[in-house]
Amino acid sequence: MKRLVFAILIVAAVPAIAGAKYSGGSGTSDNPYQIGSAADLLTLAADANDYNQSFILIADINLDPNLPGNSVFTTAVIARDTDNSNNSFEGVAFTGVFDGAGHKITKLTINTNGAENDYLGLFGNIDGGEVKNLGLENVSITGGLSSYSTYIGGLAGENYGTISNCFSTGNLEGKAYFLGGLAGGNDGNISDSCSAGTITGSNDSGLLGGLVGENYGTISNCFSTGNLEGKVYFIGGLVGGNDGSISNSYSTGAITGWDDSSSLGGLVGDNYGTVSNCSSTGAVTAGQYSYYLGGLAGDNYGIISNCFSTGDVAGSNESELLGGLTGDNYYGSIDNSYSMGAVNGGDGSSYLGGLAGDNYAGDISNCFSTGTVTSGAGSSYLGGLVGFESSGSIISCYFLVTSGPDNGLGTPLTDEEMKQQNNYVGWDFNDIWAICEGTNYPRLLWSILAADIICPDGVDIFDLAVLCEQWLVEKIPADVAPPGGDGIVNFADFAVFADQWAVTQDIYALLDFAEQWLKVGLPSHSADISPSPGGDGIVNFADLAVMADYWLQGF
Numbered sequence: 001m002k003r004l005v006f007a008i009l010i011v012a013a014v015p016a017i018a019g020a021k022y023s024g025g026s027g028t029s030d031n032p033y034q035i036g037s038a039a040d041l042l043t044l045a046a047d048a049n050d051y052n053q054s055f056i057l058i059a060d061i062n063l064d065p066n067l068p069g070n071s072v073f074t075t076a077v078i079a080r081d082t083d084n085s086n087n088s089f090e091g092v093a094f095t096g097v098f099d100g101a102g103h104k105i106t107k108l109t110i111n112t113n114g115a116e117n118d119y120l121g122l123f124g125n126i127d128g129g130e131v132k133n134l135g136l137e138n139v140s141i142t143g144g145l146s147s148y149s150t151y152i153g154g155l156a157g158e159n160y161g162t163i164s165n166c167f168s169t170g171n172l173e174g175k176a177y178f179l180g181g182l183a184g185g186n187d188g189n190i191s192d193s194c195s196a197g198t199i200t201g202s203n204d205s206g207l208l209g210g211l212v213g214e215n216y217g218t219i220s221n222c223f224s225t226g227n228l229e230g231k232v233y234f235i236g237g238l239v240g241g242n243d244g245s246i247s248n249s250y251s252t253g254a255i256t257g258w259d260d261s262s263s264l265g266g267l268v269g270d271n272y273g274t275v276s277n278c279s280s281t282g283a284v285t286a287g288q289y290s291y292y293l294g295g296l297a298g299d300n301y302g303i304i305s306n307c308f309s310t311g312d313v314a315g316s317n318e319s320e321l322l323g324g325l326t327g328d329n330y331y332g333s334i335d336n337s338y339s340m341g342a343v344n345g346g347d348g349s350s351y352l353g354g355l356a357g358d359n360y361a362g363d364i365s366n367c368f369s370t371g372t373v374t375s376g377a378g379s380s381y382l383g384g385l386v387g388f389e390s391s392g393s394i395i396s397c398y399f400l401v402t403s404g405p406d407n408g409l410g411t412p413l414t415d416e417e418m419k420q421q422n423n424y425v426g427w428d429f430n431d432i433w434a435i436c437e438g439t440n441y442p443r444l445l446w447s448i449l450a451a452d453i454i455c456p457d458g459v460d461i462f463d464l465a466v467l468c469e470q471w472l473v474e475k476i477p478a479d480v481a482p483p484g485g486d487g488i489v490n491f492a493d494f495a496v497f498a499d500q501w502a503v504t505q506d507i508y509a510l511l512d513f514a515e516q517w518l519k520v521g522l523p524s525h526s527a528d529i530s531p532s533p534g535g536d537g538i539v540n541f542a543d544l545a546v547m548a549d550y551w552l553q554g555f
């Protein structure tokens with residue numbers, strides 16, 4: 001009788017298993033649906049009734065259109081727009097939870113074949129939903145060519161929800177508005193995420209960003225390394241247009257505008273919101289007849305605080321409003337910020353400054369610039385700090401005396417004077433700034449690496465010397481790991497130091513050295529290099545000193 005009952009139970013369970021839509025789970029937060037294949041993902045895409053459920057990736061998924069069962073998409077995969085006759089989203093948005101669990105989706109390919117299909121990406125629209133812990137690799141999205149597509153992103157066309165710990169790499173292009181490496185538009189929250197690749201806008205495209213095309217929400221702890229180019233308006237290394245908040249983020253990609261481009265910035269093209277604790281290092285260049293180019297922001301109508309840029313800014317003939325930090329500070333506020341990139345315009349250019357091209361009714365305080373400011377024949381309104389000011393205020397701001405003309409805007413200082421703290425009147429060198437007297441210009445405290453223990457001038461041999469002296473001693477500055485320290489200087493701190501020291505050099509040589517540290521009695525150690533030749537039978541600080549000397553020489 002027991003066997004019969006057991007058999008009946010098995011038979012009764014078979015239809016349920018056979019009818020399962022995914023690789024497991026029930027769609028709840030405690031037991032999310034499991035996505036383990038491209039077929040599972042396409043099943044989700046096809047059933048909008050499940051867009052409010054919870055999902056988790058249990059394997060990497062390859063969407064290569066050359067693989068059996070895959071294809072090139074013409075719309076978003078999930079939560080697609082169903083009516084392209086207007087710019088509004090028509091369709092069912094994703095409102096559930098999608099947890100990538102550290103897995104990635106590769107080779108997503110979307111091509112509208114020239115049509116103006118909108119809201120393109122893995123998700124067309126996320127509205128109140130959450131996507132986290134997900135990687136998109138080698139994305140390829142091509143929007144409209146003769147007509148415009150709007151809201152294009154590797155992960156999401158538009159985000160009204162939450163995106164965290166995600167990344168996207170690949171190429172996006174087209175005649176488009178709101179085009180971003182991760183999301184086309186963001187009215188929600190994006191944190192701890194990044195993007196890389198190439199973004200190209202053509203034929204008067206607008207609002208292109210390495211991470212997000214346009215931001216009305218919150219972006220924090222994010223970065224972008226991709227290059228952007230095209231005949232565009234409002235293009236930024238991280239965000240094309242910002243009406244929200246961006247903090248603790250950076251961009252490194254180059255920005256290239258064709259003729260007649262406008263509002264190009266290393267981090268943000270057009271800023272009406274707040275940008276704080278951010279940086280950009282990519283060069284910003286544009287063709288003839290280009291109105292706003294900035295190392296950090298093309299133009300600023302909002303607030304820029306505790307930020308810096310180091311990329312060069314270059315226009316061509318008849319360019320206007322070029323600045324090392326921002327092209328135009330229009331009723332905006334800039335404080336505790338600096339720029340170090342060169343600013344150059346062609347013939348007939350105007351309004352060029354080491355920090356800002358123009359300050360129109362804006363406020364600039366506690367800032368400096370060091371980049372050279374030059375332009376061609378027939379140019380006007382050039383300044384070492386600010387090119388022109390019709391109204392507004394400039395307080396406690398300085399520029400390198402050799403960088404550009406002294407037009408009375410800002411205080412010129414010699415190279416030696418700029419490396420002395422007492423020349424920066426009213427600046428906060430406790431909570432905002434730090435300076436290595438006589439060696440470097442001021443630096444923002446938030447940008448200094450943990451292993452830069454003495455004199456904020458980069459992680460170098462002197463910081464290593466401090467770490468060595470304080471080895472295994474409690475409660476000292478070299479205790480940098482985990483964040484905040486653990487009361488002792490040990491190999492965890494050494495690992496942080498190694499990771500941050502001379503990052504362009506060969507880290508494996510240092511790791512090999514660390515593995516052999518203080519091993520005695522073995523016949524040979526490759527790191528036993530002092531005294532030369534042959535060593536002394538032990539890997540110790542004498543060997544470390546020799547290795548460190550070689551390290552910084554790139555050997």
